[in-house]
Amino acid sequence: MTSTSLPPVAAAETVRPSAQPSRPARRKRNRGQRWTIVSLIVISLFTVAPLIAVVVLALSPVDAPTIPHAIPESLTIDNILRIFNVGEFPLWVWNSLVYSVVSVVIVLFTASMAAYALARKRFPGRNALLWAIVATLMVPMQATLIPTFILIAGAGGVNTLWGLILPTLANAQAVFLIRQFVMDMPDELFDAARIDGAGEWRTFVSIVLPLIKPVLATLAIFVFLWHWNDLLWPLVVGQSDAARTLTVGLATLNTETVSTSNIMAAALISFIPCFLIFIFLQRHIVESITASGIKG
Structure with a gap:
């Protein structure tokens, strides 16, 4: 009596985990992000520098030296009040x-x-x-x-x-x-x-x-x-x-x-x-x- 062989069972399809970036790739990406942040900060400082100069000069006493020679020791709103009389x-x-x-x-x-x-x-x-x-x-x-x-x-x-x-x-x-x-x-x-x-x-x-x-x-x-x-x-x-x-x-x-x-x-x-x-x-x-x- 010959025995009939059963059909082979298909192997379950394995699900591969999503590929994670390697450690060198992550370091490179983080380094690029840090340089981007630093660059944006530097550009922002150059952008707001004229505005900061205007604010400091507007709040400086009349006899105070102008930027960039020195930063006044005290700030006042007298100039803002005085300009309305000009x-x-x-x-x-x-x-x-x-x-x-x-x-x-x-x-x-x-x-x-x-x-x-x-x-x-x-x-x-x-x-x-x-x-x-x-x-x-x-x-x-x-x-x-x-x-x-x-x-x-x-x-x-x-x-x-x-x-x-x-x-x-x-x-x-x-x-x-x-x-x-x-x-x-x-x-x-x-x-x-x-x-x-x-x-x-x-x-x-x-x-x-x-x-x-x-x-x-x-x-x-x-x-x-x-x-x-x-x-x-x-x-x-x-x-x-x-x-x-x-x-x-x-x-x-x-x-x-x-x-x-x-x-x-x-x-x-x-x-x-x-x-x-x-x-x-x-x-x-x-x-x-x-x-x-x-x-x-």
Whole structure:
């Protein structure tokens, strides 16, 4: 009687553990990370060094030696208090705030409406209008400075806040960026709004504006910085001392008998609004990048 042999049992498939980097490879990677951290620290020190110098000089006594000769033994806020009595400094700060804040509000509102129309509405010449807006980004401001000044001067806008603000309200870059953001929104949102009977204004206010808050916050930072640090146009249109902005006023302080500590105090004051608005709104920069992938 012959016995039948059983089929061989397949060996269980062994699961290999995930390959771990060798010790030399880990050491090399850690060494590279340490050098990266050291390099970033050195670059950061070079970046903040001018700001530290401005703060130290702004808080130094008037008769203290300037950097880098010596660091003052005591710091004081007298320079910051004193600079408000120099010229029309409080009025310069007010002019800059009005110029920047009003421009931010109007630019974001008008640019968002234009972007919504260019992204979601169908009308003849839409693409031609879009490319015409984009083409204005290639025209340097210096090329349109004289014609713009002639128009504003003819309308009586020299040495006025409205003459300072009006030519800067048409922001093609803001329109283009918001339009790209609105284009990525799901079509189902707008279809649902039409089914519910929502008009264009309600759709814009209830759907578009809440969803584009990240890109609006990002643009608010850039538009505010553009206007707050603007020098050329305020220098041209603000010809009287009372019509100057803070940047123009700081430039004129160098021609007067004002100490270096007072000038640095004024520069420190001009830096504070930019720093605050960036601190409060910088998280929206990342949110705008993340939310740009909403359409899938």
